[in-house]
Amino acid sequence: MSPRILFSSILLLSSAVFAQKVPLPEVARNSAEPTALDQRQPDPEEGVIQLDVTVTDASGTPVAGLDRADFTLFDNDKPAKILTFHECDQAVQKPDAPTDLILVLDQLNLNPQDAAQAEKSLNEFLSQDGGHLVLPTSVYRLSWRGLSVTSQPSTDGNALAAEIAKKNGMRPILWESPNKGFNESDLPDLNSRLALGSIALEAIKKPGRKLVVWIGYGWPAPLWSQTYDFDQITEFSTRLREARITLYRVNAWDDPKVKNNNHPYDYRSFLEGVQEEKDASSAKVSLEVLATQSGGAVYGVMKYADFVKGRPSPDQIAHIVVNSIASIVAENSASYSLSFDPPRMQSVDEYHSLKVEIRKPGLVAHTRAGYYDEPVYYDQPRRIPAQHLSVAQLEQVLEQSRRKSESQLVRELSTIELTERMSSARLIAWESRLPGKKAWQALVALADASIFLDPPAAEIPALPKPTLAEQREQFSRIVHYLDDMVPKLPNLFATRTTDRYEEPKTPDSDTWKTARDDRSLHLETSNTVTVYYRNGDDFVESDSRNDKKANKGTRSLEAHGTFGAILTTVIPDAVYGNLTWAGWEMGKSSPMAVFRYSVPESHSHYNISYCCYPESLGGGVFQRLTGYHGKIAFDPASGAILRLTVQADLSEKLPLIRSDIAVEYGPVETGGRTYICPVKSVSISRGRTLRSILIWGESFQIYGPFETLLTDVSFRDYHRFGSTSRILLDSPDAQ
Secondary structure (H helix, E strand, O other): OHHHHHHHHHHHHHHHHHHOOOOOOOOOOOOOOOOOOOOOOOOOOOOOOEEEEEOOOOOOOOOOOOOHHHHEEEEEEEEEEEOOOEEEEOOOOOOOOOOOEEEEOOOOOHHHHHHHHHHHHHHHHHHHHEEEEEEEEEEEEOOOEEEEEEEEEEEEEEEEEEEHHHOOOOOEEOOOOOOOOOOOOOOOOHHHHHHHHHHHHHHOOOOOEEEEEOOOOOOOOOOOOOOHHHHHHHHHHHHHHHOOEEEEEEEOOOOOOOOOOOOOOEEEEEEEEOOOOOOHHHHHHHHHHHHHOOOEEOOOOOHHHHOOOOOOOOOHHHHHOOOOOOOHHOOEEOOOOOOOOHHHHHOOEEEEEEEEEOOOOOOEOOOOOOOEEEEOOOOOOOOOOOOOOOOHHHHHHHHHHHHOOOOHHHHHHHHHOOOOOOOOOHOOHHHHHOOOHHHHHHHHHHHHHHHOOOOOHHHHOOOOOOOHHHHHHHOOOHHHHHHOOOOOOOEEEEEEEEHHHHHHHOOOOOOOOOOOOOOOEEEEEEEEEEEEEEOOOOEEEEEEEHHHHHHHOOOOOOOOOOHHHHHHHHHHHHHHHHHEEEEEOOOOOOOOEEEEEEEEEHHHOEEEEEEOOOOOHHOOEEEHHHHHHEEEOOOOOOOEEEEEEEEEEEOOOOEEEEEEEEEEEEEEEEEOOOEEEEEEEEEEEEEEEEEEEOOOEEEEEEEEEEEEEEEEEEEEEEEEEOOOOOOEEEOOOOO
């Protein structure tokens, strides 16, 4: 549909909007349909913490068919609201959230004879039922050569067995060769934990639940009095939870943790969550403890007394391994996924115990024992108090700046938040009156941050509110303006300067868990380019190689479409939303009329994107079609739009919680004619940062604290593309 036909349709519908709010029929939109979203995009309804729960009866049989009302969740013994609830059935695997089986063949901590028996037992499991496996299965091998894995999850057990048997058939993950890896003098318990951590980091990158079965007795556990790194304990808890790993141990061999310790080793003595650094010990990260805390279990438990009667035969070992894995798969044939929001915390690493109770008698729920609550799970309130000033009060501060150094003024401006909008005209009036460039930049950031507020009362003309009929007439002028003027805008080019403001860099001493204290904005980068408007679209010609290098993993706020596309998206959407009179404002030389609008997501064509997801969500760009609201300020006589604001309606659970754009338009003379073109835009976003942490020998990207970005864009030096030509005819008869 052409813009003219589209806006004619809008004009016919707008009278009904102002008369009464009635459902409107669909019309074609002058914008592309939204693209399909990544299946791993977060659900705004889902809680911050996700739990996988299995329910069994008295005989240990899994119970299916329960609903949300049957579950009660306790967080630190207090009832917690369950936000989302799903039943999971292995028989109906969903492509976006499958349950995977991960088998870990631990040959590092077994002697050669037991290691060979472990591999033989694993092969027996894989070859059952003609090699048909119930779940997509991966096999990891941990040995003195390092950690390796089969090529991809498969339900073909025979193919997996062949890949394991083939020399160099598995993909190396850690320690690719004996020369590059660890040697026998290294501590096996350390390297075993590195392997489990690496498996967790691999699993985080994939959706769905994972059943990790560790075949072997696990790593040696030093005496429980030995201290251990508290951060490592919190990381194991957090990453296993994020990866949705339920961990199991299957053992059929003599366990040196039992045989060699002076006192009988009972992992059940160490299951309580670690609250503080002083309580951290190596036994708290033993395989048995981590498995039980994840909601899993310890299979094939064999006491040293069992071995003095004689070692089990190879057939007995295979029986223990095969039956234990089969039992684990069967016990998880039905499970439930639920989510909840943890309490907001100010301190890091606060341990919370978890418990799930089932309303029906005789049923037992199995899930994670607890989690660590962190401040960065939410956007925290500003910790450094701000001065809330009117524009007039701010100007008093600026008047007094002559008695202050520039650094003092910059510090003071960074603590101020305006309660009113500071207009571009009032801002520009101070440019030459401030003590230096940094003070001017600080004032620009402060003024831009106020651009979505109402103006001071003195800048609101005392004019009567138009009648509904007058409002309809005013809106019809907007439609006619877009219908007549925007399509006729000639090919132009202009100079565009983009100033990007960011919060201070996070100190190296801060961890990913620490919320930011200082939210002041400082100019980070500035660039000037030539922007072109041609055939209804605006673009910048640049070196694509440099663009890729600059934009890789970089958050940006591009106000693309400020010349017309943003208008032809918002105005049709506004008609289908809620459009009301907002009042009068004083423009540059005359009063402007202002409409307020809001557009629900169901009728929105406003698509936002933000870089990027962390590896725990598969990476890539966050993209969402969202509802939004804002204001349209225009010349009531001509309908020319002079100011437009667009504020996205975003959930605090999303990686982007604010995405706002304001565009100011004004008369520009070029080629002997005057056109209404963008002269300034401000974009403000607030979203999660990404932090790279070094953990278990790998660099891994996760969410960090929230931060605000502000982009100030100005347009100047407009020129019109054009050419003059004369055609000389050879004769009067020439056509």
